[in-house]
Amino acid sequence: MTTRKDIAERNDRTLLQAARDVLAEDGAHASVAAIATRAGVGIGSLYRRYKTKEELFQRLSLLSLDHWNEAAEQGLADSDPWAGLTAFIHSCVAFGQGTLAPVAGTIEVTQEMSAKARRGDELLDELVRRAHQAGVLRRDVTAVDISLLIEQFGRSPVVDQLRKQGRGDLLPAAAEARRRLIAIALDGLRPGHGPLPGSPPGEELFTGRWSSE
Amino acid sequence: MTTRKDIAERNDRTLLQAARDVLAEDGAHASVAAIATRAGVGIGSLYRRYKTKEELFQRLSLLSLDHWNEAAEQGLADSDPWAGLTAFIHSCVAFGQGTLAPVAGTIEVTQEMSAKARRGDELLDELVRRAHQAGVLRRDVTAVDISLLIEQFGRSPVVDQLRKQGRGDLLPAAAEARRRLIAIALDGLRPGHGPLPGSPPGEELFTGRWSSE
């Protein structure tokens, strides 16, 4: 038997997960109604828990930062620097750390958030330092590179589009393909490659059609 | 002196470029008004050239496919298989090949589009086959992997967000950081690494908080 309290607690968790998923698919366009529907609750219930849409996103942002920090600490707990670093990256990518980017500019940043973000930076720095020292990470890769890599892979256009089109049957294949991509990128982090740019390898490859970038 | 005809021609090119940029920043939410404003023309002018929003996107889609095919042909023209392949990838990423993904499901696919897409697949296959034969590309990397890599890097959450926030001053640094990421991924494509998954390296890294994926 499920009491009403059980349901309430489950909704709390489900709501944030739904928010993350909808955010991944719809970007900044994500609507409160879509999040509530995805979570399987009414709009009223959502607003009983979070006063505004912004409050929901702030809460989600905090959860995201918490996950980052916990994953980094778990990574540091691993005695193998390379295993710890890659476990951290995998965890963050799977969590979808990049999905909040579209709304990052629309919500107010609390000092709790910035404090946790600062701690997250420190943890990642340590993760990278350890890997450098052990010689398992190419020297010219910085902590910033790792952050960007996580953010870049945190959203998957292919997976998002499939999910929106309701082709859930293809999701496993897409997820697998994505894991292959991440594995490729991780291999690129190992030592023994030429130096990174600097100036890009082939500056003017692009047709003159586009000027930007 | 600029005649009216000059302006008209320039608008034609500028319009598609603006559409691509706005699409990158706003995703499927991109509005016609935003595209016209970005291009520096009135809404009326946009609708004089394209009957509907869909027609504009279809035209952009064709342009995107043309760029893919031209870049692939240029890559094949290079006698060095690795240089040709990486030049192709760089060109497609810089063009922003992934930015159309959010609207791909909303526009009707003409047979001209699917024909060009098929040709693009063939060209990429040949690019990959050459590289495999020359031994400069790891054996377990497929053409699909390359496509996904291009799509994944075709959008840059960081760059898009900076541009939306009007921090144009930071764009060069962000673009540079992005190039570093691509270089890392390309290095991961070289031979001499362990096999790709298959089953992911660390299946249950993730906290149990999220169930999806």
Next chain:
DNA sequence: GCAGTTGCGGAGCGATTCGCTCCGGCATAG
């Protein structure tokens, strides 16, 4: 210099969707 023509920008249309409120109905407690 003047009338005629062409193409431009943007105000404004109806429709849609947004964040959010509020209330009728149902499940549970006593």
Next chain:
DNA sequence: CTATGCCGGAGCGAATCGCTCCGCAACTGC
């Protein structure tokens, strides 16, 4: 069986959507 409180969703005003249409400015032929 009554009383209580939480739930879902209809519906509010505001904002935004794709798109039309017209007044004005810029150029041409005389």
